Structure formats: structure tokens, C-alpha cells
Amino acid sequence: MNEVLLRSLAPSVLGILVRRGADFAAAEDAVQDALVEAVRVWPADPPRDPKGWLVTVAWRRFLDATRADAARRRREDLVYEEPAPGPAPTVDDTLQLYFLCAHPSLTPSSAVALTLRAVGGLTTRQIAQAYLVPEATMAQRISRAKRTVSGVRFDRPGDVATVLRVLYLVFNEGYSGDVDLAAEAIRLTRQLAAAIDHPEVAGLLALMLLHHARRAARTAPDGSLVPLAEQDRGRWDTESIAEGVEILQAALARGRLGEFQAQAAIAALHADAPTAEETDWVQIVEWYDELARLTDSPVVRLNRAVAVGEADGPRAGLAALAALDDSSPSSSSRGYPIPRRAAVAAYLHERDGDLATAARLYAEAAQKAPNLAERDHLTRQAARLNARGCR
């Protein structure tokens, strides 16, 4: 049985239950139960109509739970009969679920957890493993999130941007435990793109596909990072790149540029270069200018400095970096330097031939690296330069 296919039915089944009048939290539990039951029963006895089967089982579970609940509270004002068939299951149900699970009243971690469970159909255990927290903690996080959105109307359109932020967070979590969160994020974004016609949804999907295409080439067999310029481009997934580029072009043609489309355009230019040397850095700088116009973050301007260094030489890159420091003098004095600033400076100084400064900055960057893979990579860079005797 294809578990991903099974899970792809989860949001529409959940949507049907909610439309029939079940409250979201109880309906979500019932759908989880039905999914677990399907994993148990289907291999030996596959249903002819998988979705119909899930709706029937989930609705029965919901009624059982509600009855038990109602009996406990001695309440008798609930209708137990099978309701008249609700409106035909629509794509809108799925879309509404995305909005609900990414509701602005939720913290990012709650929105991520709820999305993975209610829309993604993952179990609490799988989500807990992926985020390396105890299952009890994740269960609480999810039930708290459900309580938070319990009063939210299911039929109001939500904010696409918040949904995209949640999916982007899931994508960046990558791979740990038995769930490939990057692949799951792509699946969920693809499903969202089918439910809503929105250029930024397409832009995010393209961005994910273009990054995902490079995944195999990004890590060496020993787990160490391989920088973009040194990656074996023969190991890039050309199918994924072609799909990403096609989706991006269609989105860009609509003339409603957004942050994710601009990021995807940069990723597409990298993907398009047969060798690192043939990268169209001039066009990449232009896209960074667009991106800075859309979302002027220090991280964007830092990446722009790298691109300027490639397009116009390391001196120009260092000048762009200096301009960045001047424009945000408070950022470093407050103890929040721009992440990876030292790493970028080290790279530009090395290309400029100042190996001693580069070695010192690589070591400094390693101290500030946010994860082990990057720290080890930067430490190796510092060691490589120091071994040349340029202390």
C-alpha cells in the first residue's frame, strides 16, 4: 500500500467531516484513527473507493467518540444519525485546512506540527521523531494548536503568505527520522498549488524543486557539506530542475513577482549553469536587487554581496559587504550579527588573495555556525588555509 497516497486523502476526508458539522479537533482525531486503521486493514482487503472508506470509518470513529463524550457529560442534544451527504468534496476543503493549520494565532512550531498532522496525515510519533522531541511533547503541541484554532471559522479565506511560510519551514527541516520532511513539504506545496492559483505558491514549489534537485550532490559520502561551486552537477536531478523551471516560468509570466519567485529564479540560474564558471552572476545580482526590493533583509543583502563578488570581482563583493555593515551598525553591537557574515567575508578575502585574513574569518565563522555540518565545513576551510602556512 502506498502510504503517501493514503495520506494525500487525509485533508479532503477531514474537510468532509468538518462540513458535516464535526468540530475540527475531534474530526482530526477521527481521521488519524481511520488512517491507522487503513494501514492495518487495506493490505489484505483493499477498498474499491479508498476515500469513501476513510470517510465512513472516520465518521464512525467521530460518532463513537462524541457519544462517549456526550454520555459522560449527560448531554443528549446531539444528532447521531448519519447526515445527509454533505456538499460534494471540494478542493476548497483542502485549501481551508491549510489556512486553518497556518492560522496567524499559532506559533510557527505549532503551525508546522498541525499542518503535518491534519494536512499531511503524519502521525504524532512521526512528527516527534522528525523534530527530535518526545512524542508526549509533540502530542501536547498539536492538541494545544487545535484548541487555539477551535473558534476559527472554517469557511473564511485565510492568508496564503502564512501558509507558505509554514511550508518553507517544513522544507528547510530536511531529513531526520523516518520522514523526509523536504519531500513532504514538496508534496504539500504541490497539493496546495492544485487547490489555489497563486504565483507565489507556484514560486515556492519551484524553489523547493530546484533546491531538492541538488540534494544528492550537496553532501559528500562522509556527510560533509559540498558547496555549490564544487558539486558534481551530473548528480543534480534534471527532471526536478525541468519541472521547477517550467513552473517558475509560468508563474513569472503572470507578472506578479514575489519573494519566492525571485528566490526560485536565482536557484534556476544556478541550476541552468553547466559548470560553476558559467553561472550567470550578472543576472543573479539583478534578481537579488529585485529580492531586496521585495524583502529587504540583511540576509538577502549578504547573499547579494556574494553574487557581486562573483560578477564584479572580490573587491566589489567586499565593498558591498562594507556597505551592508554601514547600513546596519546596530546589528553587531547588539550581539546579533548577520548569520554567515564572517563566512562570506572569509570567502571574499580568500578570492582576493588575502589568505591570512580569510583563515581567521573562517575560524570565526565556524564559531558562529548554526549547525554541525556548517561548523565542520568552515573549520576545514580555516584548516586548509592554515596548512598552507599563511598564518
Added chain:
Amino acid sequence: MAKYLLLKHYRGAPAAVNDVPMAQWAPEEISAHVQYMNDFAARLEKTGEFVDGQALAPEGAWVRYDGEGRPPVTDGPFAETKDLIAGWMVIDVDSYERAVELAGELSAAPGAGGKPIHEWLELRPFLAAKPCITE
């Protein structure tokens, strides 16, 4: 979403405001302290932010490899060790600000006279194993 370690020290942290050794507290003050710690952990479980919490015995040994075919060498404990860890709590939170807020609450655990200890806790971010996918 990031994990942080809250480290409690027997020794080595700057002096707390209410700096009275636990052995000199009243028994019910010790109970109140333990209760506070348990309640704190239980509350974090409910908010979905708890990962782990452990206490360490103050006494331990140093151990090191001593070459092929030889048993490891043990030594200590060394009384002069400046830094002595008493225990930890690991939390998984949305922001650095939230981690600081929680550490502040944990530091308010009651001590002598039922007053907050104002103990200094060390707050350390985890290095995630994996890099972000977007380069």
C-alpha cells in the same frame, strides 16, 4: 524552532541573589523548591516545549583512554574543578526570547525563606545536526 540547554551549576556560576546552600534550608523549603521544578517541567510538557530534564550527582570521575589493550584510566573527582554541573533541562522553543523567558522563570525557583533563588542559569543553543536545505 530551536533547542536550548538550560544548565544548572553546583559550582562555577556567578553567585545567586538568594545564595544559601540547600542544606541550610528548612525541609518544607526544599519541598517547595522540588515542587516548583516539577511543576515547571509539567507546564512545559503541556505547552509542547519540553524535551528533557535530568539532575546529576555532584561526584564523578575523570576517565580517559590509556592505549591499546589497557583499561581506561580513572581519576578524580578533583575538588578544585571550577565548573560543576548540577543538571539540565532541554527545551524546544520558537525563539531565543522565549528561551530567555523560560530560563528566567526557572531561575525564580524558591529557595531559603521561600524567596526566589535568582540563580544564574547557563543558556546554550544546540547546534543542529543538519544544515538548512536552501543554500
